[in-house]
Amino acid sequence: MSFPAPTIRLAIEKAGKDNLVITQQSGALGGDVLLYSIHQSDAKPHVTITRANDLRDVVGTISFHSLSSKIETTLRGEPIQLKRKDLFADAHSFRHHSVGEMHWKESSFLGSGVILRDSQKRNICRYRKRHGFEMLVPIPDQNFMDLVVVTGFAAAEYRRRSNKDWDEVLKETIKDIAGV
Secondary structure, eight states, X not given: OOOOOOSEEEEEEEOSSSEEEEEEEOHHHHOOEEEEEEEEOSSSSSEEEEETTEEEEEEEEEEEOTTOSOEEEXXXXXXXXXXXXXXXXXXXXXXXXXXXEEEEEESOSSSSOEEEEETTOOEEEEEETTTEEEXXXXXXXXXXXXXXXXXXXXXXXXXXXXXXXXXXXXXXXXXXXXXX
């Protein structure tokens, strides 16, 4: 599958034990711009995303459920639920009044990425662990970028957590079979 050249790249970098930052990569001449700060927690909300220049300005929150694939997010206090259409679906769908229905689809079975698609199946954004967010269409405004970052980080983090859970189940199964 080929993708258009990204219009905006957002890199995610570690900034302490439970913190990450998202920067907009502007190229060699413009320098990077710090946009978001991400704080992770064991308690709900599991993730809080704020503006990097004002940590009191909460852009969104993310909470995961241990027995469900639903992801509860908020965008500036407004609830947005990401959910799979069925047990075997490879995408988390959500609906928002500004964009209608969209979904973050897993980019491959073994890969570490997700792709945001709109209801016409157009690729809007791609997230890959090593590259961060790559906006594939022009971004109309800051609110849209906030929506992409909050829901995209939720979908990517859900996938990371579920892959980690599967790794633990697989290790336990191998131990049981091997009798270790």
